[in-house]
Amino acid sequence: MACEASLDDQIGEALLIGVVRHKVMSAAAKVHSAPPALPEARPISNCQDQKLVEQLAETIKAIGDRLNQDKSFNDMIDGLVKVADKRSFWELVEKVFTDGQINWGRIIVLFYSVGKLSAKMVLACLPTIVSDILILSLDYFRRNLLEWICKMGGWMHSIPALACFSFEQFSSSSLSKYSSYFGATLAFTGGLLLGGFIVLKFPRKS
Numbered sequence: 001m002a003c004e005a006s007l008d009d010q011i012g013e014a015l016l017i018g019v020v021r022h023k024v025m026s027a028a029a030k031v032h033s034a035p036p037a038l039p040e041a042r043p044i045s046n047c048q049d050q051k052l053v054e055q056l057a058e059t060i061k062a063i064g065d066r067l068n069q070d071k072s073f074n075d076m077i078d079g080l081v082k083v084a085d086k087r088s089f090w091e092l093v094e095k096v097f098t099d100g101q102i103n104w105g106r107i108i109v110l111f112y113s114v115g116k117l118s119a120k121m122v123l124a125c126l127p128t129i130v131s132d133i134l135i136l137s138l139d140y141f142r143r144n145l146l147e148w149i150c151k152m153g154g155w156m157h158s159i160p161a162l163a164c165f166s167f168e169q170f171s172s173s174s175l176s177k178y179s180s181y182f183g184a185t186l187a188f189t190g191g192l193l194l195g196g197f198i199v200l201k202f203p204r205k206s
Contacts (some may be wrong), residue, residue, distance in 0.1 A: 007049065011155045012141050014041040014053050019060055019115035020134050027119035028127075036127040038134060052155060056108075059162060064112040077113070081120045085129065089136045092117060102148045104158045110137075 021038055028035035044050045067073045076095065080088040096110045114137045118130045149155060 008149050008154045009142060009146055010042050010044055011049065011053055011056075012146065012149070013138060014044060015056055015060065016111055016114065016137055016141060017041040017134065018053075018057055019111050020118045020130070020137075023115035023119035024122055024130060027122040031123060031125075033122070033127070036122065036130045038131065052159075056155065056158065060108055060112045060115075063108055064116065067109075067112065067116075077116050077120055080117055081124050081126075084124075084126055086132050086136060088117060088129075089114070089133050089140075093140065102145065104152075104161045107145055107149075107158075108162070 017039060018041065021035075024035050024038065044053060080091055083091060092113055093110070096106050096113065114133060118133055121127065121129045121133070149158075152158070152161075
């Protein structure tokens with residue numbers, strides 16, 4: 001089945017904006033400040049597509065929860081905050097895609113890391129940079145990742161891939177030190193994702 005680029009663009013947009021919004025709102029509440037203005041994601045009307053977004057958002061959260069336990073990861077994000085401008089995003093991209101290879105795991109890691117970096121900017125009283133980072137992230141997604149996603153068959157096909165994701169694919173990345181955290185997380189979420197994929201692929205008839 002041909003990939004619907006506009007739909008996969010919408011799903012990616014909803015995921016990225018959703019992750020950033022959630023992390024930024026939490027950070028703003030901690031420092032009792034108003035969250036920075038963020039663009040609204042285009043609404044997804046199809047129930048199955050919305051369910052897919054929700055499942056992928058849960059995957060990002062699960063991986064993020066594991067990453068948050070790792071001091072080296074947090075130190076990396078803190079180092080990027082010190083850059084204090086749009087260069088921090090490009091340095092993040094270099095760390096995630098250090099060898100130029102794309103896979104579903106790296107895309108998920110990038111999305112979470114953008115949210116984490118945005119939240120740290122709010123905590124550092126640099127909220128104006130958040131919108132710049134989000135705009136750059138959406139542009140990078142559309143220019144560099146969307147075509148690959150379409151070639152893989154769209155976001156729907158990320159579910160079975162993530163369910164059996166091997167961190168050997170991530171071994172050449174500078175983030176490979178976190179493979180134990182990813183592996184433990186995906187071992188748990190993989191079954192849930194694959195079950196969700198079956199439900200989405202073969203919905204029950206009423």
